Amino acid sequence: xxxxxxxxxxxxxxxxxxxxxxxxxxxxxxxxxxxxxxxxxxxxxxxxxxxxxxxxxxxxxxxxxxxxxxxxxxxxxxxxxxxxxxxxxxxxxxxxxxxxxxxxxxxxxxxxxxxxxxxxxxxxxxxxxxxxxxxxxxxxxxxxxxxxxxxxxxxxxxxxxxxxxxxxxxxxxxxxxxxxxxxxxxxxxxxxxxxxxxxxxxxxxxxxxxxxxxxxxxxxxxxxxxxxxxxxxxxxxxxxxxxxxxxxxxxxxxxxxxxxxxxxxxxxxxxxxxxxxxxxxxxxxxxxxxxxxxxxxxxxxxxxxxxxxxxxxx
Amino acid sequence: xxxxxxxxxxxxxxxxxxxxxxxxxxxxxxxxxxxxxxxxxxxxxxxxxxxxxxxxxxxxxxxxxxxxxxxxxxxxxxxxxxxxxxxxxxxxxxxxxxxxxxxxxxxxxxxxxxxxxxxxxxxxxxxxxxxxxxxxxxxxxxxxxxxxxxxxxxxxxxxxxxxxxxxxxxxxxxxxxxxxxxxxxxxxxxxxxxxxxxxxxxxxxxxxxxxxxxxxxxxxxxxxxxxxxxxxxxxxxxxxxxxxxxxxxxxxxxxxxxxxxxxxxxxxxxxxxxxxxxxxxxxxxxxxxxxxxxxxxxxxxxxxxxxxxxxxxx
Numbered sequence: 001x002x003x004x005x006x007x008x009x010x011x012x013x014x015x016x017x018x019x020x021x022x023x024x025x026x027x028x029x030x031x032x033x034x035x036x037x038x039x040x041x042x043x044x045x046x047x048x049x050x051x052x053x054x055x056x057x058x059x060x061x062x063x064x065x066x067x068x069x070x071x072x073x074x075x076x077x078x079x080x081x082x083x084x085x086x087x088x089x090x091x092x093x094x095x096x097x098x099x100x101x102x103x104x105x106x107x108x109x110x111x112x113x114x115x116x117x118x119x120x121x122x123x124x125x126x127x128x129x130x131x132x133x134x135x136x137x138x139x140x141x142x143x144x145x146x147x148x149x150x151x152x153x154x155x156x157x158x159x160x161x162x163x164x165x166x167x168x169x170x171x172x173x174x175x176x177x178x179x180x181x182x183x184x185x186x187x188x189x190x191x192x193x194x195x196x197x198x199x200x201x202x203x204x205x206x207x208x209x210x211x212x213x214x215x216x217x218x219x220x221x222x223x224x225x226x227x228x229x230x231x232x233x234x235x236x237x238x239x240x241x242x243x244x245x246x247x248x249x250x251x252x253x254x255x256x257x258x259x260x261x262x263x264x265x266x267x268x269x270x271x272x273x274x275x276x277x278x279x280x281x282x283x284x285x286x287x288x289x290x291x292x293x294x295x296x297x298x299x300x301x302x303x304x305x306x307x308x309x310x311x312x313x314x
Numbered sequence: 315x316x317x318x319x320x321x322x323x324x325x326x327x328x329x330x331x332x333x334x335x336x337x338x339x340x341x342x343x344x345x346x347x348x349x350x351x352x353x354x355x356x357x358x359x360x361x362x363x364x365x366x367x368x369x370x371x372x373x374x375x376x377x378x379x380x381x382x383x384x385x386x387x388x389x390x391x392x393x394x395x396x397x398x399x400x401x402x403x404x405x406x407x408x409x410x411x412x413x414x415x416x417x418x419x420x421x422x423x424x425x426x427x428x429x430x431x432x433x434x435x436x437x438x439x440x441x442x443x444x445x446x447x448x449x450x451x452x453x454x455x456x457x458x459x460x461x462x463x464x465x466x467x468x469x470x471x472x473x474x475x476x477x478x479x480x481x482x483x484x485x486x487x488x489x490x491x492x493x494x495x496x497x498x499x500x501x502x503x504x505x506x507x508x509x510x511x512x513x514x515x516x517x518x519x520x521x522x523x524x525x526x527x528x529x530x531x532x533x534x535x536x537x538x539x540x541x542x543x544x545x546x547x548x549x550x551x552x553x554x555x556x557x558x559x560x561x562x563x564x565x566x567x568x569x570x571x572x573x574x575x576x577x578x579x580x581x582x583x584x585x586x587x588x589x590x591x592x593x594x595x596x597x598x599x600x601x602x603x604x605x606x607x608x609x610x611x612x613x614x615x616x617x618x619x620x621x622x623x624x625x626x627x628x
Contacts, residue, residue: 175525175557176490201518203553208522211489226589238589239517242596243489255616258589263614273587275540275552275572282556300577302569 002245005219009043010036010237011198013063014087015229017047019269023061028261029074032225035257037080039241040248043108043220045085046071051094071105083107087138090114090121101132108134112168115145118153122160129161136196136220138166142182143173143284154189164194164220169209172202172232172281176212183216196220199235201227202281204273206235211243225254226262228269231287232277270294275302283309316559319533323357324350324551325512327377328401329543331361333583337375342575343388346539349571351394353555354562357422357534359399360385365408385419397421401452404428404435415446422448426482429459432467436474443475450510450534452480456496457487457598468503478508478534483523486516486546486595490526497530510534513549515541516595518587520549525557539568540576542583545601546591584608589616597623 012032013024029046036044047063055064062070066086075084084106088096090113098104109128113121118139125135137157142150157165167182174182179197186195197213197220199206210221223237238258241251276290279302289312293305326346327338343360350358361377369378376384380400389398398420402410404427412423423442427435432453439449451471456464471479481496488496493511500509511527513520513536524535537551552572555565590604593616603626607619 176522177529203556204515204518204521204550207518208490215491236518236587236592238592239596242517242592252617252620255589255593255620259614259616273550275569278550278552278556279569282553300573302573303566306566306569 003214003219004246006214006244006246007042007220008237008240008244008249009045009085009196009220009222010041010224011045011222011234012224012228012237014045014047015224015234016271017061017063018230019228019271021060022047022063024063026074029063030078031257031261033075033080033082034078035253037078037082038253039250040246041082041237043083043085045087045110046074046106047086049086049088049096049098049109051092051096053094054092066106068099068104068106075105083134085110085136087112088124090124091117093120093124098128098131098133104133106133108136110136110138110166112138112140114140115142115149115153118156122156125160125162134164135162136164136166137162138168138196138198140168141170141286142167143169143171143178147185151185151189154186158190158193162193164196165190166196166198166220167213167218168198169200171284171286172200172205172277173284174199174209175203175205176208179209179212180216183213183218187217194219196222198222200229200281200287201232201234201273202277202287206233207239207243210235210240226258226266228262228265228271231271231291232273232281233271275300276305279306279309283313285309285313317528317533318560320528320558320560321356321534322551322554322558322563323359323399323510323534323536324355324538325359325536325548326538326542326551328359328361329538329548330585331375331377332544333542333585335374336361336377338377340388343377344392345571345575347389347394347396348392349567351392351396352567353564355396355551357397357399359401359424360388360420361400363400363402363410363412363423365406365410367408368406382413382418382420389419397448399424401426402438404438405431407434407438412442412445412447418447420447422450424450424452424480426452426454428454429456429463429467432470436470439474439476448478449476450478450480451476452482452510452512454482455484455600456481457483457485457492461499465499465503468500472504472507476507478510479504480510480512480534481527481532482512483514485598485600486514486519486591487598488513488523489517489519490522493523493526494530497527497532501531508533510536512536514543514595514601515546515548515587516591516601520547521553521557524549524554540572540580542576542579542585545585545605546587546595547585590619593620593623597627599623599627
């Protein structure tokens, strides 16, 4: 698939940070930055810009806050065309500050929101847009939103200055026909906006659904190294690169950083396809119950878990 | 997706047997048979009917041969509507015998063939059809066949009495649009035949491609427990069951046999998504080089492997 408009964003540090409270080493983050730079990836998301009031610093690593100075330290001395992004949860904005874009290492602010918080997202979007940043609004968990509310949110967003709006399948519930439907809905209600896609891999459909979104003209696509991310993880960046034939991409640095860092990391951190995540995906549920299960002694009691979730839904 | 014509075949023992020389215990095979029976699965493939001349019995377990008596022993005492199938490689037929269907535990013979061996497949198909079996012809590795040869093979198969013809993405190379194209090609050249789909998971697309084949009217779909199978494995049966809403299916026995048997088995056997399999899939190559890599000391040297394969293709 060669379409020069397609841009790729790596969310390894940001979504991966959700499974280790954002305690990646500086060495690792630098290695990822270097690899993505060599590979021709368009954006790297460094983490969250979280409120230290809501998220006390004694509980989280640096990538929960992504202070500008910290980021400058990481990228120092590495030649790169990669643009940097940071994510903010619209419903968890308190004292966080953003420098004007000229004084910041970041190029893009991504605002994650539920439909119910879209007004907060829009206020924040205006604030950071006025500081000069590219912005995206990422609507999470849309597989459980009713279409009336979703369309109302889209119509509000259509009137903003945001450049990009993301379809986020937080629960890993959708398959191709649903992706086609939802992307078409976004297109209809967001004329002139670039669309993005962020998928989860509960049913091993993250890469497939990313392809389907690309076929329907999504031009900003998220992936992560070896699919790292919360629960079942994300669309593997290496598979996106195998699919996109744009000659500016080079897969080798990505393979290298996976072999050097991700494989050892898998000894300590768990992500990817597992039955409890498949169950929450199939049943269109938040993965939090599956994540909790995997941390306890019943981690492989699938039938019990399936019945608990079913009972809970009744 | 509720379409009563869709039948599901479990190939756990057959395709899984390729990673342990077919040495599954009788207890495990019985447990799978019992689970599939309770789950409402339509077919279970017990293994291969191989030539003992080509495949010496000191090297392989019972599921390489699937002698009728052995199978009777396994299913004895378990109530079941599951039909049994066995696979034969068309190019490795020598002294293998088949009893008339009334005297056999099997209902269906699946004939695996490359395009070049289709004449052998047709001869064997006629022989076993005349003994009363349902038959399928499974055309392997079609992602490397030219369309002229493939169409010639399809036209020959169209003239046989086989009920079903399978699309087999042996290399895990296809994505949705290619699946659509190839299934349409099969439909055009095989009027009146049921179509089947068997996918490999090199690019995490086995389940997605199975769905796409179902959307294009494939009505016999292969899966395996937790996706077990050679290399990157197959489409996970549990995901097919989550997708198909036919009320005759019950996912719980499948989850149970996965938790009781497949999770412990993963300690000793490797299958599923790994970078070397992704590489052979992306490059449309047979997975044998990736399988060999995983058995050696360089199992995680992905960049070297990628370059070797690229050089080898030049």
